[in-house]
Amino acid sequence: MTEMWVNMGPQHPMTHGLWNLRVRIEGEIIKDVEPEMGYLHRGIEKISEDRHYNEIITLMDRTCYVAGLSWEHLFIVAAEQALHVTPPERAEYIRVMSAELQRIASHLMWYSAFVQDLGLMTPFLYGMRDRDLILDLFQSYTGGRLTYEYMRVGGVRSDLPLGFTQRCRQVVDWLMDRFVEYDQLCLSSTIFHERCDGLGVLLEPEAVAYGVTGPMLRSAGSRRDLRKDRPYSVYDQVQFDVATATTADVTGRYLVRMEEMRQSVRIVRQCLDWLDDHPGPVMADHLPRWLGAPYAPMGNESYLLKRNYPTGVGLSMIEEPHGEAGAYVVNDGGEHPYRVKFRSPVLINIWAAKRYLPGYRVADIPPIMGSVDVCVGECDR
Amino acid sequence: MDQEQLSAGLSARFPGKILGVDTFPGTNGRVRFDATVASDLFRSLRDDFHFTHLTMVGATDWIDHREVFYVLWSDADRRYLILSTDLPAESPVIASAVPIWPSANAHEREAWDLVGVKFEGHPDLRRIFMPEGYAYHPLLRSFKIHEPEDLEVKVRSD
Numbered sequence: 001m002t003e004m005w006v007n008m009g010p011q012h013p014m015t016h017g018l019w020n021l022r023v024r025i026e027g028e029i030i031k032d033v034e035p036e037m038g039y040l041h042r043g044i045e046k047i048s049e050d051r052h053y054n055e056i057i058t059l060m061d062r063t064c065y066v067a068g069l070s071w072e073h074l075f076i077v078a079a080e081q082a083l084h085v086t087p088p089e090r091a092e093y094i095r096v097m098s099a100e101l102q103r104i105a106s107h108l109m110w111y112s113a114f115v116q117d118l119g120l121m122t123p124f125l126y127g128m129r130d131r132d133l134i135l136d137l138f139q140s141y142t143g144g145r146l147t148y149e150y151m152r153v154g155g156v157r158s159d160l161p162l163g164f165t166q167r168c169r170q171v172v173d174w175l176m177d178r179f180v181e182y183d184q185l186c187l188s189s190t191i192f193h194e195r196c197d198g199l200g201v202l203l204e205p206e207a208v209a210y211g212v213t214g215p216m217l218r219s220a221g222s223r224r225d226l227r228k229d230r231p232y233s234v235y236d237q238v239q240f241d242v243a244t245a246t247t248a249d250v251t252g253r254y255l256v257r258m259e260e261m262r263q264s265v266r267i268v269r270q271c272l273d274w275l276d277d278h279p280g281p282v283m284a285d286h287l288p289r290w291l292g293a294p295y296a297p298m299g300n301e302s303y304l305l306k307r308n309y310p311t312g313v314g315l316s317m318i319e320e321p322h323g324e325a326g327a328y329v330v331n332d333g334g335e336h337p338y339r340v341k342f343r344s345p346v347l348i349n350i351w352a353a354k355r356y357l358p359g360y361r362v363a364d365i366p367p368i369m370g371s372v373d374v375c376v377g378e379c380d381r
Numbered sequence: 382m383d384q385e386q387l388s389a390g391l392s393a394r395f396p397g398k399i400l401g402v403d404t405f406p407g408t409n410g411r412v413r414f415d416a417t418v419a420s421d422l423f424r425s426l427r428d429d430f431h432f433t434h435l436t437m438v439g440a441t442d443w444i445d446h447r448e449v450f451y452v453l454w455s456d457a458d459r460r461y462l463i464l465s466t467d468l469p470a471e472s473p474v475i476a477s478a479v480p481i482w483p484s485a486n487a488h489e490r491e492a493w494d495l496v497g498v499k500f501e502g503h504p505d506l507r508r509i510f511m512p513e514g515y516a517y518h519p520l521l522r523s524f525k526i527h528e529p530e531d532l533e534v535k536v537r538s539d
Binding site for chain 2: 046047050081211212229230313315317324326328330339341343347348380
């Protein structure tokens with residue numbers, strides 16, 4: 001039978017974003033794939049060279065539009081290393097709580113899109129409904145539902161509003177009950193298992209060689225999670241388990257993400273308990289004015305100037321909902337970073353499609369690529 | 382393995398080619414090396430020092446030279462290591478890491494596309510974000526985003 005190349009994308013229901021998967025097929029069997037990226041390239045690394053550190057936070061929300069707070073967290077950790085700034089502990093707890101709520105919201109978005117790819121419409125509506133509850137929480141303390149601009153070099157913009165911890169506990173309690181329903185809707189469905197079991201298998205040694213990270217790697221039995229392996233912020237202060245599966249297929253990735261949401265709720269509850277007991281400042285008080293501090297110490301005017309500010313470099317790697325994201329920031333003493341480089345987990349996870357797609361059929365592509373959790377915004381940057 | 386052991390082990394294997402080891406927050410340090418031993422150094426780091434993961438490859442334009450940096454992860458140490466090397470600005474060429482870590486593929490294409498660093502031995506060194514034939518490497522400092530005449534898209538005819 002003759003072989004041919006088929007374009008799946010840039011406009012295709014499978015892609016969830018603007019990218020192109022070129023597939024070489026022989027009959028129904030996939031022989032080779034070639035991902036083509038770049039349709040959503042906005043030059044965020046280039047624009048960052050021309051912005052103040054706190055202005056880049058606005059770009060971070062646009063980098064990944066379903067996990068804005070996670071990407072703000074990523075950049076802030078690297079920028080604080082490069083600028084020699086230490087945030088107060090309360091700000092770190094608020095950041096971790098925000099990042100975990102964002103992880104739940106991002107996984108719910110993935111769940112909704114993924115089950116719709118399988119033809120299950122009802123879970124889509126439930127997933128989007130429950131994601132909105134988390135967006136309501138974000139709106140109550142950041143003012144935004146999708147792009148937050150909340151974190152700052154040296155802390156966070158504002159403290160949590162009155163009664164927030166109470167509302168947040170109600171929402172996560174509600175979500176824990178809904179997670180049971182999600183599993184009932186999917187795991188008890190024959191259609192789900194027919195379309196997911198044994199597809200897109202990527203075993204651990206290959207996943208490591210190809211740089212695959214996040215839930216895709218953990219579904220192959222690996223226990224690699226940067227929150228445990230190299231704790232940043234206050235992840236060494238909270239208890240949680242690393243979610244893993246052993247099947248390394250689409251069902252395994254589903255199970256890992258579902259368990260991760262439950263573990264995220266555990267972390268959020270511990271953060272809320274801590275935040276209730278420890279009021280305090282949420283912004284470092286020794287920031288120079290040019291870094292966006294609300295005030296400068298009286299009688300210390302040279303503090304306001306950026307002249308002779310020490311240079312530095314920063315590297316942060318965090319466990320983002322899609323995998324391991326990285327930021328590399330070079331501070332050459334100026335008011336803008338000299339170079340900012342981001343590692344996108346999705347770009348590398350898509351790249352490994354050369355390993356986990358060939359051999360399956362064309363109709364298997366939507367569930368397999370759906371289980372990767374593609375966010376083209378962070379992939380193309 | 383701490384920074385001194387790593388530094389001593391690497392210096393013994395590559396005498397004169399390890400230009401320095403300095404501290405880098407949150408990592409095992411930053412190793413500056415001579416680009417001529419890139420392939421052997423990568424292989425040695427993977428096989429002898431257990432840096433099984435290549436996390437990130439990037440490049441910086443320092444105008445008079447270009448710096449290429451690699452971020453490696455070791456499961457045994459649970460620490461990162463940064464490799465850094467300087468290439469001349471007029472011919473930034475270095476051996477590709479794809480034969481040692483296949484995950485370098487997309488990273489190196491990105492560094493070629495945006496900063497114009499050539500990776501010798503890369504199986505498929507094409508542009509990744511910009512269109513094929515685009516005349517610029519946008520992350521070079523000479524590419525100014527505030528000068529509109531420079532924003533005109535110039536595409537070579539070949």
